[in-house]
Amino acid sequence: MRILLVEDDRETADYITRGFREAGHVVDHAANGQDGLMLATDAAYDALIIDRMLPGLDGYRLLSMLRAGGTTTPAIFLTAVGGIDDRVNGLEIAEDYLVKPFAFAELQARIGVMTREKFTTPAEDSEYTAGDLTLNRLKRTVERGGEPIPVQPTEFRLLEFLLRHKGHVVTRTMLLENVWDFNFDPKTNIVETHVSRLRAKVDRGFGRELIRTVRGAGYIIDDDA
Known part of the structure; x- marks a missing residue:
């Protein structure tokens, strides 16, 4: 368009x-x-x-x-x-x-x-998965391979949003609005910093990275990462 x-x-x-x-x-x-x-x-x-x-x-x-x-x-x-x-x-x-x-x-x-352009938003579930990673919205827990992963509230919201859009690229603008509730661009690296911290917790040491950067577009998480 x-x-x-x-x-x-x-x-x-x-x-x-x-x-x-x-x-x-x-x-x-x-x-x-x-x-x-x-x-x-x-x-x-x-x-x-x-x-x-x-x-x-x-x-x-x-x-x-x-x-x-x-x-x-x-x-x-x-x-x-x-x-x-x-x-x-x-x-x-x-x-x-x-x-x-x-x-x-x-x-x-x-x-x-x-x-008449369709912009869809995935419905919410109580639990989201990607590979051996599981996030439970009701219990507010994150596990990978059965191992509990401690995350901060912002990291939880960030991971939840990525998992809700599993298999689709999530842009920086989408994250700013839906995770931080910013209706403007604060001109900082807040998104990049939190994605890096989240990766260190859910990807490092597990042999396979689930969160990937799509250059010039944003981030994606899926089962085939």
């Missing part, structure tokens, strides 16, 4: 762009309304993500001009303005309206509804 993001806040733009690119989508970014208008009229997109308050040409005027020109691409407004009147006006020309701050997972889900 190809997405156009028109957002003047650099941190927000970087976070959204990273999240969708990690999920395998193409994202073009414009930092102001004029550039967004130019990109939207020069290329075909599957979805538009537009900040309502933009320098020069604001998001409402931008989308109004695109609609007047015949553009029917599904669009969602991002804004810190959440009044009823603002929402109603925005929804007259856009398919959706999301108030800041927001979770990337919610934005992704709303884009999925707009474009």
Whole structure:
């Protein structure tokens, strides 16, 4: 899927762009309304993500001009303005309206509804396994080969999330939102540090590594690691 993001806040733009690119989508970014208008009229997109308050040409005027020109691409407004009147006006020309701050997972889900792109989340079980590794959510225990492994609460949540998505690549953005509840990129190596610590506990000394790094994408855990 190809997405156009028109957002003047650099941190927000970087976070959204990273999240969708990690999920395998193409994202073009414009930092102001004029550039967004130019990109939207020069290329075909599957979805538009537009900040309502933009320098020069604001998001409402931008989308109004695109609609007047015949553009029917599904669009969602991002804004810190959440009044009823603002929402109603925005929804007259856009398919959706999301108030800041927001979770990337919610934005992704709303884009999925707009474009009928399916973003699935695995159902929760009481116990997860990968090879000879077992995590029990109810007992809050981790074992490998029948040997108990002591883990810290954050390490438990990290391992649980990896196991819930066994066989699929888990991106850094997904981990930041679901393990640390960060709706932004803190620009630290917090994910890498905790994955390294977790590996030292569940992989080291067991002869076979279950947690693997997928370069440029994220991490994966599966039975065939």
